[in-house]
Amino acid sequence: MSADGAGGAAATGDGLICFEQVTKVYGQGTGAVRALAGIDLRIGAGEFVALMGPSGSGKSTTLQIMGCLDVPTAGSSFFRGLDTATLGGDDLSLLRRNYLGFVFQGFHLLARTSALENVELPLVYRGISTGKRRIMARTALAAVGLSGVEHHLPSELSGGEQQRVAIARALVSEPSVVLADEPTGNLDSGRATEIMEILATLNRQRGITIVMVTHEPDMAVYARRIVRFKDGLIVEDKTNEAPTSLRPPRAVAVSP
Amino acid sequence: MILLQAVVIALRQMLKNPLRAALTTLGVMIGVAAVIAMVILGRGATADIQGQLAGLGQNLLFISPGQPGMGGPTRGAAHAFADGDADVIAKSVQGLRAVAAVTGSPVRVVRAGASWSTAAVGVTEDYLVAMKWQIRSGRPLTDEDQRTGAAVCLVGETTRQELFGAEDALGKELRINGAVVRVVGILKAKGRAATGMDPDDTMMVPLSFMHRRIVGNDDVSSIIASAVDGEDTSRIQEDIIALLRERRHVGPDEDADFFVRDMKEIEQMVGAITGVLSSFLAAVAAISLLVGGIGIMNIMLVAVSERTREIGLRLALGARARDVMLQFLVEAMVLSTVGGLAGIVVGLLGAWGATRQFGIPLVVDGPVLLLPMAFSVVIGVVFGFLPARQAARLRPIEALRHES
Numbered sequence: 001m002s003a004d005g006a007g008g009a010a011a012t013g014d015g016l017i018c019f020e021q022v023t024k025v026y027g028q029g030t031g032a033v034r035a036l037a038g039i040d041l042r043i044g045a046g047e048f049v050a051l052m053g054p055s056g057s058g059k060s061t062t063l064q065i066m067g068c069l070d071v072p073t074a075g076s077s078f079f080r081g082l083d084t085a086t087l088g089g090d091d092l093s094l095l096r097r098n099y100l101g102f103v104f105q106g107f108h109l110l111a112r113t114s115a116l117e118n119v120e121l122p123l124v125y126r127g128i129s130t131g132k133r134r135i136m137a138r139t140a141l142a143a144v145g146l147s148g149v150e151h152h153l154p155s156e157l158s159g160g161e162q163q164r165v166a167i168a169r170a171l172v173s174e175p176s177v178v179l180a181d182e183p184t185g186n187l188d189s190g191r192a193t194e195i196m197e198i199l200a201t202l203n204r205q206r207g208i209t210i211v212m213v214t215h216e217p218d219m220a221v222y223a224r225r226i227v228r229f230k231d232g233l234i235v236e237d238k239t240n241e242a243p244t245s246l247r248p249p250r251a252v253a254v255s256p
Numbered sequence: 257m258i259l260l261q262a263v264v265i266a267l268r269q270m271l272k273n274p275l276r277a278a279l280t281t282l283g284v285m286i287g288v289a290a291v292i293a294m295v296i297l298g299r300g301a302t303a304d305i306q307g308q309l310a311g312l313g314q315n316l317l318f319i320s321p322g323q324p325g326m327g328g329p330t331r332g333a334a335h336a337f338a339d340g341d342a343d344v345i346a347k348s349v350q351g352l353r354a355v356a357a358v359t360g361s362p363v364r365v366v367r368a369g370a371s372w373s374t375a376a377v378g379v380t381e382d383y384l385v386a387m388k389w390q391i392r393s394g395r396p397l398t399d400e401d402q403r404t405g406a407a408v409c410l411v412g413e414t415t416r417q418e419l420f421g422a423e424d425a426l427g428k429e430l431r432i433n434g435a436v437v438r439v440v441g442i443l444k445a446k447g448r449a450a451t452g453m454d455p456d457d458t459m460m461v462p463l464s465f466m467h468r469r470i471v472g473n474d475d476v477s478s479i480i481a482s483a484v485d486g487e488d489t490s491r492i493q494e495d496i497i498a499l500l501r502e503r504r505h506v507g508p509d510e511d512a513d514f515f516v517r518d519m520k521e522i523e524q525m526v527g528a529i530t531g532v533l534s535s536f537l538a539a540v541a542a543i544s545l546l547v548g549g550i551g552i553m554n555i556m557l558v559a560v561s562e563r564t565r566e567i568g569l570r571l572a573l574g575a576r577a578r579d580v581m582l583q584f585l586v587e588a589m590v591l592s593t594v595g596g597l598a599g600i601v602v603g604l605l606g607a608w609g610a611t612r613q614f615g616i617p618l619v620v621d622g623p624v625l626l627l628p629m630a631f632s633v634v635i636g637v638v639f640g641f642l643p644a645r646q647a648a649r650l651r652p653i654e655a656l657r658h659e660s
């Protein structure tokens with residue numbers, strides 16, 4: 001899985017992540033919900049993209065398909081040039097293992113499992129030794145400001161702390177792509193800014209690709225590109241010429 | 257290495273939910289322990305009975321009226337043996353060491369303040385020799401007792417204990433069904449059998465006394481013959497049959513109205529009975545093992561369904577279906593192995609205690625210990641594995657969204 005761009009299937013070599021007319025329908029018959037209504041999207045290596053839009057507009061769905069956790073109902077999604085529909089479960093697992101880091105909207109921390117062990121989890125499947133895992137996990141927790149709670153259980157952490165554990169877990173394996181679903185949703189603005197600084201630094205210094213869902217314009221400004229969703233379609237895709245320094249007018253932020 | 261890690265994860269997982277782990281292992285433990293204890297007890301009891309029979313020696317012949325049956329009532333109105341039959345056998349058949357005529361009767365024995373129901377046997381003096389009874393104190397029954405129908409008796413250890421406790425029984429008087437008898441000898445204990453049969457719960461009186469004062473007729477209900485060591489018991493058996501056919505006027509084409517059994521046949525009969533008994537015990541225990549297995553299955557199903565989200569998360573973080581499978585496989589195995597090992601220990605302890613209680617030998621071998629455990633491990637693995645595989649085949653996002 002290390003061979004870069006080895007997948008010959010696609011003529012979509014440009015772009016790390018590529019959506020072609022991606023449609024996602026949940027359920028069947030009368031209860032079916034069309035979460036994505038045919039979107040085209042191309043994200044190159046090293047980009048920092050914010051996905052915005054009203055609740056239910058399909059942002060999480062997009063992120064899940066990008067992250068090879070789910071496949072489109074129609075259309076194609078490519079990761080590193082590979083059509084995910086043609087890959088088996090194990091191949092998708094290996095893509096996730098080797099390239100991807102997730103921050104889930106609902107955190108998904110393992111209950112009755114310490115913060116440290118939670119953060120170690122992605123490393124387990126990379127075959128990293130216990131001792132090294134420990135060190136890497138501590139470092140990642142320290143990076144999100146969580147030194148000292150390594151041995152706390154998720155049930156003993158505040159919502160914001162749980163969120164930061166989830167972020168540490170996404171970053172610990174030094175993935176080349178980080179997919180974050182509202183990573184600052186539960187944080188006060190000070191903490192949120194810290195996290196955004198971490199993400200922006202990773203993006204700038206190490207060229208890590210970041211795709212982040214956010215509702216907050218203050219956070220979106222850290223991204224260099226902002227994609228706006230509505231009713232399962234992309235309604236706006238614009239470059240943020242001056243990340244973090246540019247404050248967008250309030251009107252853009254609140255779109256019903 | 258990976259396996260070792262899976263074992264470590266499995267152990268940690270157990271510690272995270274100790275109550276559930278304990279309950280799962282408890283189910284396995286009880287099942288395994290029950291089977292092991294039952295099988296060991298069954299074997300011990302069999303060995304014990306065989307030992308008791310062997311203690312009587314190989315050269316005994318039991319002669320009974322009627323047709324041979326498996327313990328049920330004998331067919332036809334077979335008449336009992338006559339008083340002289342045993343003497344004639346002793347005189348005419350070569351190679352016999354002792355021939356005893358026996359008539360048994362349940363009796364109620366009363367002594368000032370104590371009473372005890374036991375089986376009294378009226379016997380001729382050869383009975384002690386044939387059945388290998390020894391006298392602990394006092395004297396055996398004699399020819400003289402027999403001729404005069406003396407009111408004397410020998411008491412077995414259990415009977416003595418019940419009637420006399422710590423007192424000395426020799427020379428004391430007892431009432432049997434109204435008749436007064438004097439204790440002249442105390443029998444040496446043979447020990448209770450695992451089946452609950454107690455050979456020491458007995459008393460012996462002269463056959464003539466039995467006839468006159470207890471049963472009120474002259475019937476001899478069986479004859480026991482003991483061959484000299486090294487004599488051919490089948491030849492003796494034939495001689496006895498020929499002799500008795502003649503004495504009892506059985507025509508050449510008629511079936512005999514009596515039968516002779518040697519020890520081999522009796523051992524086979526007893527073997528068949530204890531065999532049925534031990535398989536019955538084992539079957540009951542196997543059901544408990546099955547119930548234990550269903551318990552594991554239940555808990556594994558719950559565990560997997562409850563941990564579907566965990567499976568989803570692990571898949572999302574890069575685990576392959578087979579990584580998840582390995583983990584669940586190992587967890588199920590660790591749980592059921594721990595339960596199985598505990599079951600072996602508890603089963604052995606139980607069997608040890610019970611065999612000591614009943615005074616039977618402890619017969620243990622590898623398969624008895626390992627098969628029940630292997631069975632429960634297989635159940636745990638199969639029923640943990642199947643639902644886990646189901647979950648591992650889900651798309652990760654579906655597993656993550658699973659509501660338990």
Ligand SMILES: Nc1ncnc2c1ncn2[C@@H]1O[C@H](COP(=O)(O)OP(=O)(O)OP(=O)(O)O)[C@@H](O)[C@H]1O
Binds near residue numbers: 056059060061105
């Ligand atoms: N598993 C599912 N089954 C059925 N419908 C679903 C499922 N997941 C999402 N949906 C529906 O698909 C639509 C898009 O959902 P999605 O989670 O992508 O929205 P979102 O943009 O992330 O919203 P939010 O900002 O509230 O997180 C919604 O209408 C939602 O109800």
Ligand SMILES: [Mg+2]
Binds near residue numbers: 059061105181
């Ligand atoms: Mg969402």
